[in-house]
Amino acid sequence: MTDIGIALPKGVSPDSSPASSRVRHMLGRIEYEGYLAGVIVVMAIVLTFTVGSAFWGSTNLSGLLLDVAIDTVPAIGMTLVIVTGGIDVSIGSLVGVVAVVIGLSFEAHLPFVLVLLIGIVVGIGGGLVNGAIVAWGRVPPIIVTLGTLSVFEAITYQLLGGVWISTIPAELTQIVVLDRLGPVPYSFIVAVALVAVFSYIMARRPIGLKIYATGDNPEAARTAGLPIRRIQLFVYALLGGLTAIAALMTVGQSPLVMPTTGQDFELTVIAAAVVGGTNILGGEGKVIGGLLGALLVEMVEDAAILYHVNSFYQQIVLGAMIVAGVAIGVARRRARLGAKAER
């Protein structure tokens, strides 16, 4: 039940509560993430016994972890956006824009690091546009980002001019895909590090508290004088920047920029966030959930491939996971409201 992202103050002085309630509290604390981790473990076991060698083979495992990393990084930002009560469906086409821009920059032989920086700046810029319209435009986030989705798509087509870009330096593939610690790509380690940093921010920094408050009760937050607009701007810009990192990884993974690069990516990321326990109604969600959600989503996809399931069904499964994730979140909240009625 204790699934909000802040480290609840119960942990602060456990000695003040009796042992039984401490145990119950610990159980409560791991509840949702615990179940999720359990599901992931069960899936891994099932995969081990059915297609074991294919699953644990280093090619499959590294590929899986890279996919998880690519989803997890923006899922962090998506979690924060959803916690504030927002949503961003434009990030797939933002990946396209970033990919095209860095592709063109590589073509122009700009220095490698500069290209990466340009990519991230473009991502943050796209996020700022979303955030600014949400904060000042009084337009619902889903509408705003549906709009920018089209705009970003148009920009991609325009810049790409109907051709593909294939002059991506091998250097990028090297650091994104090939540099590994055992079977674990550095990209995955970067993703986990980012999860750790943002978990800390959400649990321990004042900004984290304000982000939760903004989504939990916007009216109260406004009355309390919280900088709601700056917070919105921040989370969307952050999501934009993290999306750019995902775009860099995507281009490193498949060094080819096409008009369809990034397409439908937003679905996977939103799935990772809501499956990870972030409530679509705002106010609750954990960054770590984004990682677990990404793991689950990608494992399902991986299993589908290993079992040779038609990709048509993969889409259905992804859709079902989003719906289930949202439904569980809403149901949990309703259950809690019911509990409250039993004051």
Added chain:
Amino acid sequence: MAAEGHRGEGGELTARPGADETGTRPPGGGGTAGGVGAPFARLVGVSKSFGSTRALSDVDVTFARGRVHAIAGENGAGKSTLIKILMGVLQPDHGRIEVDGSPTAIASPAAARALGFAAVFQEPLVYPHLGVLENIFVAGPERSRLGDLDRPAMRRRAAALFEQLEVDTALLDRRMGELRLGHQQLVLIAKALIEDAKLIIFDEPTSILSGAETAQLFRVIQRLRSGGSAIVYISHRFEELEAIADSVTVLTDGRVAGAFEARPFDLDAIVRLMSGRETRGYGAAPAAHRAGTTGPPLLEVEGFTLRPYFEDVSWRVSRGEVLCFYGQVGAGRTEMAKALFGDLRPTAGTVRMEGKPLAARSPRQAIRAGVGYLPEDRKAEGIFATQAISENIVATVLGRIVARLARYVRRSEVRNLTDSQREALQIKMAGPSAPISSLSGGGQQKVILGRWMVERLKLLVLDEPTRGIDVMTKAQFHEIIRQLAEEGLAVVVISSDLPEVFEVADRILVMRRGRIVAEFANDGTAPPEEVLRQAVALDQADAGARGASANGNGTIVDVGGVSVLVPSGDPEEKEVTGQ
């Protein structure tokens, strides 16, 4: 209304009308570090309109250090608007605010905080999914040297305040949404006090507090006053004004209609000023009631149980009868009503309606069986917050309006229903299509009552129906309740307001700690003191010994001939523990 200028009715007043213009004006420009009674904040010629609604016009009022300033006024008089302007939530259209004698712009809530203003707003503004501690500190958290949230430090500060308010510090570890309303309110009060504010505003803080919690709050307010804080206090309960206020400013239709600077306040004059018309007699003798119950029981409840809220509760109510459940906050009355309404599942007991078993498993089923319930927590349970007023009124009849004749919601019918309720309840609104959130707190309550009045019911359960309702409208509500009964409805009223109980009830059941402990017929033979005593379980000597001071252990105040005890016994703790 009549009150064109606030000097108009001076002749009838015991106190000086427009006293804000006299005496308390700061001498010259000095007095930044004034002592007790020195003006701290002052509104000068403040006006505020919402579209065509004039919420405030040309309001002058001064708040001085070390004094409790009460503001009284009808629903929609502009009290909350005034508070929101002081707190930087709203900006005035005209006029200015002076703090320590110098004009000050309060551009945002943050600016108000920086000036040392704090408020407990009428609508409980809580973050349900955050911890209680986080709720208190969200706007100004304690930080460690590295800028992290310093929870141990926040905990220490909050715990000290909780002890002052006599709230269990274990609540600090709970999620806000798990707390019952009264405790949420106490947390919000703690939140307002945490900053050592110089001006502290309470907008109807006690409407969801128990008597004991109210007494505790009053003690804290006394302490703040001695500490030199300026306090603004809004309440519809006149006995509270008597107990706590140093002065009363009356707002009528957004204007200052008068001010009273010294106790005892002339309550009749206040009521006259509030309404701008002759009073119908606030606190008049209880209406005459028909003796006994009429006819066979409509609803029979036997052995109804849901621990720990209520246990083995049995009662019956007939058509045309008004049955009141009186008791302390937390006595289990709300939970019992919710179980009846299908919102909670009782573990034992039977309910029969017209002899046939009734086990509503959802509010929908209950409504279909002819049972209506006006909830206590209107913000969370009663309102479709983003919908228009008219839609809120017709929310439950919607099915019927649609079913009849047309497959779309018939606009004209909606309009008729809205208009009739607006008339009957005197709801101040810009128009039926305005959002319900634009209504004053009391106005919202009226809309929800209006919703049940348009529904065709056999039994209507009203949970604290007049909480947050001004005295004039209250009398009107009581009339409506009596009228509904006369039309053949069985009405169950849950109320913690003793004068109200005696005003409307045919029969009174007293609940204490989840059980029915006494029954009285309201035929003039039931002594109010005895009813009260049953509810709080004080023995006679104990009750008699309690003094009439807000600093004592309990306060007995005489309101319109009815004694009201604000006791200070232990509030009954009814919190959900870990699910």
